[in-house]
Amino acid sequence: MTIVTRFAPSPTGYLHIGGARTALFSWLLAKNQGGTFLLRVEDTDRERSTQAATDAIIEAMAWLDLAAEGTAVFQSQRFDLYNSHIDTLLETGRAYWCQCTPDEVEAMREKARAEGRKPKYDGRCRELGLGPGAGRVVRFKGPQDGVTNFLDMVKGPTAVQNAEMDDMILRRSDGSPTYNLAVVVDDHDMGVTVVLRGDDHVANTPRQILLYQAFGWNVPNFGHVPMILGPDKAKLSKRHGALSVMEYRTLGYLPEALVNYLARLGWSHGDQEIFSREELVRLFSTGNLGNSPSVFDVKKLEWLNAHYIKESAPGRLAALLPEYLAQAGPAGADNLDGLNLDPGYLASIVPLLQPRAKTLVEMAAMAHFFLVPTARLDYDEKAVAEHLKPGSRELLARLLPIYEAAPDYSDHKALEAATQAFLDEGNLKFKAVAQPLRVALTGKTASPGLFETMGVLGKTESLARIRQALALVEE
RNA sequence: GUCCCCAUCGUCUAGCCUGGUCCAGGACGACGGCCUUUCACGCCGUUAACAGGGGUUCAAAUCCCCUUGGGGACGCCA
Numbered sequence A: 001m002t003i004v005t006r007f008a009p010s011p012t013g014y015l016h017i018g019g020a021r022t023a024l025f026s027w028l029l030a031k032n033q034g035g036t037f038l039l040r041v042e043d044t045d046r047e048r049s050t051q052a053a054t055d056a057i058i059e060a061m062a063w064l065d066l067a068a069e070g071t072a073v074f075q076s077q078r079f080d081l082y083n084s085h086i087d088t089l090l091e092t093g094r095a096y097w098c099q100c101t102p103d104e105v106e107a108m109r110e111k112a113r114a115e116g117r118k119p120k121y122d123g124r125c126r127e128l129g130l131g132p133g134a135g136r137v138v139r140f141k142g143p144q145d146g147v148t149n150f151l152d153m154v155k156g157p158t159a160v161q162n163a164e165m166d167d168m169i170l171r172r173s174d175g176s177p178t179y180n181l182a183v184v185v186d187d188h189d190m191g192v193t194v195v196l197r198g199d200d201h202v203a204n205t206p207r208q209i210l211l212y213q214a215f216g217w218n219v220p221n222f223g224h225v226p227m228i229l230g231p232d233k234a235k236l237s238k239r240h241g242a243l244s245v246m247e248y249r250t251l252g253y254l255p256e257a258l259v260n261y262l263a264r265l266g267w268s269h270g271d272q273e274i275f276s277r278e279e280l281v282r283l284f285s286t287g288n289l290g291n292s293p294s295v296f297d298v299k300k301l302e303w304l305n306a307h308y309i310k311e312s313a314p315g316r317l318a319a320l321l322p323e324y325l326a327q328a329g330p331a332g333a334d335n336l337d338g339l340n341l342d343p344g345y346l347a348s349i350v351p352l353l354q355p356r357a358k359t360l361v362e363m364a365a366m367a368h369f370f371l372v373p374t375a376r377l378d379y380d381e382k383a384v385a386e387h388l389k390p391g392s393r394e395l396l397a398r399l400l401p402i403y404e405a406a407p408d409y410s411d412h413k414a415l416e417a418a419t420q421a422f423l424d425e426g427n428l429k430f431k432a433v434a435q436p437l438r439v440a441l442t443g444k445t446a447s448p449g450l451f452e453t454m455g456v457l458g459k460t461e462s463l464a465r466i467r468q469a470l471a472l473v474e475e
Numbered sequence B: 001g002u003c004c005c006c007a008u009c010g011u012c013u014a015g016c017c018u019g020g021u022c023c024a025g026g027a028c029g030a031c032g033g034c035c036u037u038u039c040a041c042g043c044c045g046u047u048a049a050c051a052g053g054g055g056u057u058c059a060a061a062u063c064c065c066c067u068u069g070g071g072g073a074c075g076c077c078a
Helices: A016-032 A050-062 A079-091 A102-114 A181-191 A204-215 A245-250 A255-264 A277-283 A298-311 A315-318 A343-354 A362-371 A381-387 A390-405 A413-427 A430-442 A450-457 A459-472
Strands: A004-007 A036-041 A094-099 A135-140 A147-152 A154-161 A168-170 A194-198 A222-227
Touching: A004 A194, A016 A036, A016 A050, A016 A194, A016 A222, A016 A255, A016 A277, A079 A094, A079 A135, A079 A181, A079 A204, A102 A459, A135 A204, A135 A430, A147 A204, A147 A222, A168 A181, A168 A277, A181 A204, A245 A255, A255 A277, A255 A298, A298 A459, A315 A362, A343 A413, A343 A430, A343 A450, A362 A450, A381 A430, A381 A459, A390 A413, A390 A430, A390 A459, A413 A430, A413 A450, A430 A459, A450 A459
Parallel strands: A004 A036, A194 A222
Antiparallel strands: A094 A135, A135 A168, A147 A154
16 A cells, blocks of 8 residues: 555645655655655635735745645635535434534533533533534544544554543534544545644544544554744744745745754754755654654754755855845845846855855855946945045055956956065065955955955956045055 | 643754663853964863653653643635
């Protein structure tokens, strides 16, 4: 039997980190076993489900490259299927109509809580033999004693007293099916053999198993992945600044970095930290999933992102860069006006920035001075005051003819050698010219290597910037 | 409140199932140093954990029990 896994998000919000991780694990498990990974959109709650959220989830999965087989299943389009199965349960006596109002049920729960018992519906309509009627719901007639157990793929043997579970609603008073019913019908119908989901679903699993048994269907394997927590160890939420997957893209993270990070959060393979997609597929196993919750650590994500930035082909990063450039200028310069975005030029800049940027946002900020026309170069005032004093200006002025005479800027070693020769002659230290020249070329005190920078800027641009800096000082 | 789950450096984790090779290993971070034209990269080093208490055993991070701490679930949400 070939394995079939699925990811079943509810489109009431964007795809968040926790969801992305369970999706990744389910995808990896399927691929590892040569099986199939499916996507199902759980939009039975029409009030809260939106098309925008559905689109966003699909977009995020695409960005992470977690492709599902075939087209997504939408629960909202399958109400007839669910209802026919509810009717079957009604016919076989495994379900019954209940006339209790939400308020009445709430009162029962309150009473139970007050008496120190588990709050639940008391089953008073179980044997009433009620039929359909306004305001009535269909409840599952569950066993009231005995134990339901299953072998959780990550937690191990798990058992729940049936008495702990109340008779869950299968069909609401408005005729719509509830979550547990729809999930079971769909997982069966879609041929799902392994359900890997978040820990917050453990309590649903025995209920669902009861439904499988009532239908006489094969029960799939279940695995519950521990939650992701915020720095305060509480379930990761908006409150912690928990971001959607796509916001990580906006922040300049590469999808493979997020995937690698997420994979290592709660899963491990010895001491290995860096995993290619192929390695992940080959090595993934639920046996290596941890069983305690883990805290999300942005620092480690940053480290991985920096790693993947260094590994990426310059052309790829150059193509991604413009998306981040609009925000990258100094305060106020929030557009791409006049920037040199030639792909070849960008690709020549990227290698100088790869070892320096932890995110594409940082890279864009560092790339900015390369792209702006000399006339609009932004100078750091303190840098100018500090490094373009008269003495420095004189040195730069003496250096200028040497750079004017240099024939080939693509050979940055030659530029360096020429500079060194000049310094030797005057018995000067490199430090004497380094920062003045840097400020002249970049407007800042921190940048990639001077001569590599000149090499990328090219002769015309480099000379223009040095001349402009000299003029700047004269003012 | 009831039920369920979890517990190794600040964080992610290896080791635990199949006790000894663990005065607990790796990684991120932090700190220090080296390299160096700046900023980074890189390299080297330091820091830091078996929650506590009882057992079992010649021997326990590893097995058992209790305590404590944390988390989750208890919807006509999913």
